Amino acid sequence: MRSSVVLALSCLATFAIAEPLPYPPQATSKPTIPANFHPTFGNKKGNFQPTSTKVSKRRISERDTGGWVENGNVAVWNINDEDGVGAGNDQYTMYWGDGSVDQGWPARDQWVSFTEMFNANKAIMFSSCSTWGVDNDSGPEVGAIWNAIEAVAAQTGVDHRFILATIIQESGGCVRVPTTNYGVRNPGLMQDHNGSGTCNSDITGEVDNPCPDSTITQMVTDGTGGTPDGDGLAQCINQSGWGTEADFYRAARLYNSGSIDGSGNLQDGIATHCYSSDIANRLTGWVSAEHGCYLDG
Ligand SMILES: *[C@@H]1O[C@H](CO)[C@@H](O)[C@H](O)[C@H]1NC(C)=O
Ligand SMILES: *[C@@H]1O[C@H](CO)[C@@H](O)[C@H](O)[C@H]1NC(C)=O
Numbered sequence: 001m002r003s004s005v006v007l008a009l010s011c012l013a014t015f016a017i018a019e020p021l022p023y024p025p026q027a028t029s030k031p032t033i034p035a036n037f038h039p040t041f042g043n044k045k046g047n048f049q050p051t052s053t054k055v056s057k058r059r060i061s062e063r064d065t066g067g068w069v070e071n072g073n074v075a076v077w078n079i080n081d082e083d084g085v086g087a088g089n090d091q092y093t094m095y096w097g098d099g100s101v102d103q104g105w106p107a108r109d110q111w112v113s114f115t116e117m118f119n120a121n122k123a124i125m126f127s128s129c130s131t132w133g134v135d136n137d138s139g140p141e142v143g144a145i146w147n148a149i150e151a152v153a154a155q156t157g158v159d160h161r162f163i164l165a166t167i168i169q170e171s172g173g174c175v176r177v178p179t180t181n182y183g184v185r186n187p188g189l190m191q192d193h194n195g196s197g198t199c200n201s202d203i204t205g206e207v208d209n210p211c212p213d214s215t216i217t218q219m220v221t222d223g224t225g226g227t228p229d230g231d232g233l234a235q236c237i238n239q240s241g242w243g244t245e246a247d248f249y250r251a252a253r254l255y256n257s258g259s260i261d262g263s264g265n266l267q268d269g270i271a272t273h274c275y276s277s278d279i280a281n282r283l284t285g286w287v288s289a290e291h292g293c294y295l296d297g
């Protein structure tokens with residue numbers, strides 16, 4: 001049963017990646033970037049995605065890549081671009097606690113729709129590279145991000161909005177984002193765990209403009225389906241294992257810190273304390289309103 005599902009999915013995925021998906025025309029048009037536009041994004045303290053090998057030791061064997069979401073309550077296998085409440089509100093609410101609706105975190109039916117979320121975040125995607133002094137994304141590069149998210153979502157069962165939220169959180173969607181290293185090498189759009197996709201290599205020093213579609217897809221694959229060295233969003237969702245929306249907020253904590261603090265509170269532990277709260281806000285429409293989380297200074 002499972003192997004036939006995997007087979008069917010991998011055929012689908014191969015087809016989806018071989019045939020460029022038709023991103024809607026508006027995905028590539030650059031919006032006016034407001035004067036004084038200072039959105040919050042970027043990998044500030046590194047990501048320590050769970051790994052079966054110790055980071056400081058040589059890896060003994062490669063982990064499985066190609067992760068997918070096992071729990072049917074949180075997996076999404078049908079791509080629907082109008083899957084939420086529209087554009088939501090560009091405001092920030094600080095969320096504390098374990099990621100559950102009981103503790104005040106947003107339910108999935110309060111999330112925005114993929115199309116509106118993508119459109120609202122284009123102002124960030126088209127300007128984020130200036131943070132690192134590299135060329136901003138072009139229209140075709142932003143279109144390739146749309147295509148990569150849709151293809152990888154269909155392949156992994158990870159909600160496409162959660163992938164987009166993570167891309168904005170990590171890199172603002174700058175395809176030439178530098179590779180950071182705070183103990184784990186974090187390359188690419190999703191600042192993943194030592195993945196192979198990057199258009200700004202710390203190894204060769206090469207910065208690619210244009211950033212090839214295949215590399216953009218690789219960056220999204222690495223961050224979502226996992227790399228030989230660490231988990232992607234899919235494995236983090238599996239590891240959370242509650243089968244509710246809390247899995248997304250808990251997965252965000254796992255992706256960023258490698259573990260959830262013993263208290264169960266998503267603002268506790270190492271790395272970026274605002275991380276899960278930021279992701280929850282991006283999923284409900286936050287783009288550039290004041291960052292209302294002050295735990296990281
Ligand atoms: C990138 O976009 C921002 C915002 O519009 C702009 O200030 C910056 O000069 C651009 N960078 C480059 C290299 O063109
Ligand atoms: C990162 O990946 C490279 C290439 O796949 C590998 O040679 C290297 O050992 C990895 N680094 C760590 C710290 O696992």
Ligand SMILES: CC(=O)N[C@H]1CO[C@H](CO)[C@@H](O)[C@@H]1O
Pocket residue numbers: 064066067068069070231234235236237238239
């Ligand atoms: C199919 C799949 O990706 N399963 C993964 C779910 O997550 C656990 C925990 O991270 C992994 O061990 C599985 O491989």
